[in-house]
Amino acid sequence: MRERSKHLPAEERRAVTVETVVSLAAEGHPSDITTAAIAQHMGLTQGALFRHFPSKDAILHSVMSWVKDSLLDRVGKAASSAESPAAALEAVFMAHIEFVCEYPGVPRLLFGELQRPGSTLPKQEVQNLLQHYSERLSHLLKEGQASGDLDVNLDVGAAVVLFIGTIQGLVMQSLLAGDVARIRANAPGTFAIYLRGIRSVL
Numbered sequence: 001m002r003e004r005s006k007h008l009p010a011e012e013r014r015a016v017t018v019e020t021v022v023s024l025a026a027e028g029h030p031s032d033i034t035t036a037a038i039a040q041h042m043g044l045t046q047g048a049l050f051r052h053f054p055s056k057d058a059i060l061h062s063v064m065s066w067v068k069d070s071l072l073d074r075v076g077k078a079a080s081s082a083e084s085p086a087a088a089l090e091a092v093f094m095a096h097i098e099f100v101c102e103y104p105g106v107p108r109l110l111f112g113e114l115q116r117p118g119s120t121l122p123k124q125e126v127q128n129l130l131q132h133y134s135e136r137l138s139h140l141l142k143e144g145q146a147s148g149d150l151d152v153n154l155d156v157g158a159a160v161v162l163f164i165g166t167i168q169g170l171v172m173q174s175l176l177a178g179d180v181a182r183i184r185a186n187a188p189g190t191f192a193i194y195l196r197g198i199r200s201v202l
Contacts, residue, residue: 014052016042017059018066025105030112035059057120064113064125067106071099072132079136085144086199089163090191092140096167097187104180107171134160141198151200159198166194 020041024033035056039049053059078095082088100107113126137160144150170190174183 014062015066017049017052018063021059021063022066022103022105022109025108026103027105030105030109057122060109060113060120060122061125063109064122064129067110068125068129068132071096071106071129072136074099075133075136079140084149085140085147086149086195088140089137089144090195092137093163093167093191093194094187097170097183100167100171101181101184107168107175130164133164137163144198148200150198154198162194162197166190 017038020038021033024037024041035046035049038059039046042049049059053062075092075095078091079088082091110126110129113120113123116123138156141150141154141156141159145152145154145156170183170186171180173186174180
């Protein structure tokens with residue numbers, strides 16, 4: 001990455017910077033990621049890095065913007081290929097899990113930003129992600145109710161919270177165990193229990 005980072009157009013340099021932060025977050029605590037560490041990892045000086053980003057917060061904002069766009073795009077494509085609302089929910093769940101396995105630094109960054117005091121641009125981007133993600137889930141759940149596949153009396157808001165919380169719980173357990181990949185093994189059975197709780201009772 002270092003040689004590649006030295007001779008890149010501005011847009012590509014910013015993309016590589018985002019990639020670097022996500023990679024560093026997978027290896028250690030996000031709070032330990034300094035602009036000096038980012039620049040060193042890319043084989044640049046801090047001055048070269050600051051020509052593209054005025055501050056560390058600006059870097060984190062770009063990272064969170066990439067996370068939002070990438071995750072929403074991935075789960076959107078997964079949902080669109082499913083044959084029913086229930087299948088779409090499962091596809092979204094599994095696509096989210098795969099995203100975490102592919103980029104294990106992302107949940108560390110997200111949790112880190114949400115714990116920061118005050119309102120920052122990176123934190124606002126995380127909040128935007130959660131809002132858009134929740135809206136998509138709510139739409140799928142309501143479609144499931146309309147089709148008769150899901151319980152018509154389902155509390156959609158609570159079901160959205162539980163869906164996201166279930167993924168967060170799996171992620172936290174895998175991070176504590178130091179093995180993000182184990183989330184793949186636990187995800188199918190966990191989602192099956194979730195789906196059983198929201199299905200229409202015949």
